[in-house]
Amino acid sequence: MSTIVEKLQSGPEWLRSWDPENEETWDRRLAWQTLWITTFSLTMCFVAWFLPSAIIPKLNAIGYSFTQQQLYWLAAVPGLSGGLMRLVWMVLPPIMGTRKMVAATTLLLFFPVLGWGVRSMSPTAPYWELLVLALLAGIGGGAFSGFMPSTSYFFPRKMQGTALGLQAGIGNFGVSLVQLLTPWLIGLGFLWWLGESQMMKVPGKPDREVWYQAASFVWLPFILIGTWIAWQYLKSVPVKANIAQQFDIFRNQDTWWMTILYIMTFGTFSGLSAQFGLLMINLYGSGNAGIVQGSGATAQILVAGYAVPDPAAYVFLGPLVGAGARVLFSPLTDRMGGAIWTLISAVGLAGSIAWTIPALTPDLTSAATLQAGFNHFLWGMLLIFLFSGIGNASTFKQMPMIFERRQAGGVIGWTAAIAAFGPFLFGVGLTIMAPATFYWIGVAWAVMCVAITWWRYARPGAPKKS
Template sequence: MSTATSSRQGGEWLQSWDPENDQTWDKALAWRTLWITTFTLTMCFVAWFLPSAIIPKLNALGYSFSKQELYWMSAMPGLAAGLLRIAWMVLPPIMGTRKMVALTTLLLFFPILGWGVRVQNPSAPYWELMVLAFLAGIGGGAFSGFMPSTSYFFPRRMQGTALGLQAGIGNFGVSLVQLLTPWLIGFSMIGFLGGSQAMKVPGKPSKEVWFQNAAFVWLPLILIGAAWAWTALKSVPVKANVRQQFDIFGNQDTWWMTLIYIMTFGTFSGLSAQFGLLMGNLYGSGNAAIVSGSGAAAKILVPGYAVPDPVSWVFWGPLIGAGARVLFSPLTDRMGGAIWTLVSGLGLIASIVYTIPALTPDTSSAAALQGDFRQFLVGMFLIFLFAGIGNASTFKQMPMIFEKRQAGGVIGWTAAIAAFGPFFFALGIGVMGATLFYWVGVAWAVMCVAITWVRYARKGAPKPG
C-alpha cells in the first residue's frame, strides 16, 4: 500500500516507511511490532476460545442446557468472529496499528470478566451467556486487523515467516486456554474474587472447583498487553479508504483464496471449538458409559471401557495446528506457499477419510471402543496438522498473488470468512451429524486441491505463489 503523506504527521505515525528498501527499513521496529502484536493476538485467541473450555462444563456446574443449546452457544463466538472480522479488516488504514491493537486488546477485558462472574452461580439466563459468547468473538475478529497491520512492517520476502509466526503463536492461545483451564480451576489461587463451585459429573464424586480462575487469570495480562501496545507501537500511514479496500472483490483470486482458507483455518478454528463437545458426545461422559446416536441419545454401558476426559486431550489438536503454522512458515518463504497448500489439501482429504469410521463408535466391546477412540484421536490430530500447514502456506501466497495495496485487505477478508468455522462446524455437526459433515469436508478439500493445482501450484500456473 502507498504511504499517506498529508494529514498523518509525527507522533505515532511513521514517515516515508518502505520495508522493501533495506537502506531505510527499521528492522528493530518491525520485529518489536511483531512481538507486541503477537502477544496481544494470543490474548485475543484466549478470549475467543475461553467459552469452548467453559461451555462443555456448564451443566456440571449446575446449569441445565440441552445438547443443542450447548452446540449453539459454542457456535456463537465463531459467528461473532466472522462478522467482526469484516469490520476489523478495514480498521488498520483508518485507525493505525497503535490505536487498533491497544483498544481491541482492552475490549477483551469485558467478555472474560463476564464469564468469570457467570460460572460462579448457575443462574444466568441462556440469552446472557449467548451474549457473552458473542462478545468473546471480538478476540477472533481482531485477527483480520492485526495480521494486515503487521504485514505493513515487513518486506514481501519475509512476510511468510512474519505472518506465520504471529498467527501461529497467536493460535497457541487456543491450546493455552484449553490446557490451563483444568489446572487453574483446581485451587483457590484467587479465591477472594469468588467462592468455589461443586462440579458434578455423572458417575464420579462431586469435585470442588474455582472455575472463575479460568477467566480472571487472563485479565492482568490483557491490561498489560493493551498498555504495552499503546506506549510502544507505531502506525504506518496508508492511503486506503473503505471504498478502495473493497475493490479486492473484483479480483477472482480473492474468491479462490477465500475458499482455500476456509479449508485450512476454517477447519482449524471449527475443530478447536468443537473438539471437546464432539469427543464427549461420541465417547462418553460417565464412568463406564458412552453416548451414541443423535438427538435424545441413549447411554450404553460398556464394562471395562475407560471413558476419556476431553479436557485431557482437546488442547493437543490446536497445539499441533499452531505449531505446524509456526514451523512451516519459513519453509513457505523458501519453497513458495502453493506447493504447501497442495500438501495441506491432500493431507486433509486423507486424514478426514481416515477419521470418518471413528465417528460411529463400535460399542460391542471395550476393546473395540478403545480402538475407535485411538483412531479418532490420530485422525483428528492429523487434520489439525495439515490445517496448520495450510494456514502457513496461504498467508505466504496472498502477499505474492496480490499487489501490495490489496494484500492486506485480502488477508483480512479471507480470515473473516474462515472465522465462521466454529459456527459452521457447530451447525453442521448439530444438524447433519458428524459423519455427513466430515464427508462434506472431504468434498471441499478436493475442490480446493483442484483450485490450488490449476491456479497456483502447477508449472505455468497463472498466479504462482
C-alpha cells in the same frame, strides 16, 4: 472518509515514510518489535475468543442444565460473531493505524472475559445472557483481520511467510493455552479469593470442588498489560485507503480462490478447535447415552473396563498441533513457495478427514472396540489439525505474493474474516446432521481445493505461481 483518515493520522505515532523493500532504510528492529507486541495481544485475543469453548463443555457439570443442541449453539456463536467482526476489523489498519487499533482491541477483550468469569461463578445466568457473552467473545476473533494485515505492512515480501506465520501461529497457541490451563486453574484451591467455589458433578467420577471463574479472571491482568504496551510502543505505517478504496480486492478473482482455500485451512482449524471437546464428549464420553447409566457417584459404565475420556486431557492437543505446524512450516513456505504446501495441505486434509470418519460412529460392543475407536478418533483429529496448520502457513505466504501490498493486507483480512465463521459453521453442521455426513462434506471441500490450488497456483505455468 478522507477527513477522518487525516485526523486519525495527525498524531505522533504515524511514521513519515516506510518501505520494507528498501534494505538501506528499513528499520528491522521496529518491525520485529511490532511483531512481538502485536503477537502478544493477538494471543490474548485468541484466549478471549476460545475461552467459551473451554468453559461450555462443563457448564452442566457445575449446575446449568442446557441441552446438547443449546451447548453446540453456545460454542458456535463466538465463531459467528468473530467472522462478522472481522469484516469490520479488516478495514481498520489504514484508517486507525496499528497503535490505536491494537491497543483499543486488546482493551475491549477485558469485558467478555470478565463476564464469563462472573457468570460461571454462580450457575444462574439465563441462556440469552451467556449467548451475549459468547457474542462478545468474537471481538478476539475479529482482531485477527486487523492485526495480520497491519503486521504485513512492516515486513518485505520475502519475509512475510515467516513473520505472518509466527504471528498467526503463536497467536493460535492462545487456543491451546486456554484449553490446557482451564482444567488446571479451576482446581487450584488457593484461588478461593476469586469468589465462590462450585461443585463439579461428572457422571462416573467423584464430585469435585472447583473455582470455575479462575479460568477467566487469570487473563485479565495480561489483557491490561498488553493494552498498555501496545499504546506505549507501537507505531503506524502510512498506508492510506478509505473503505471504498479497500473494496477493490473483490474485483480480483484470486480474492475468491484464496477465500475458498483459507476456509479449508483456518475454517477447519477454528471450527474443530471450538467443537473438539463437545464432539469428544458426545461420541466417547458422558454425552453418549449408550455408555453411561445413572448419574453422580452411582454412574455405571455399561461396557466393563472402558474409561470415559476427559476432554480436558486431550482437547488442547488439536490447537497445539495446528498452531505448531503454522509456526514450523512458515519458514519453509518462504523458501519453497506457498502453493506447493497448500497443495500438500489440501491432499492431507482430504485423506485425514476421510480416515477419521469411521471413528465418528463408536462401536459399543466391548471396551476394546470403544478404546480402539477413541484412539482412531484422536489420531485422526490430530492429523486434521496438522494439515490445517500447514495450510494456514502457506496461504498467508501466497497472498502477499499474489497481490500488491495494500491489496494483500485487505485480502488477508477478508479471507480471515470468512474463515472465522468456522466455529459457527461447524457448530451448526454438527447440530443439524450426523458427524460422519458433515465430515464427508469436508472431504469434498478439500478435494475441490486440491484442484483449485493445482490449476491456479502450483502447476508448471500456473497463472499465479506462488
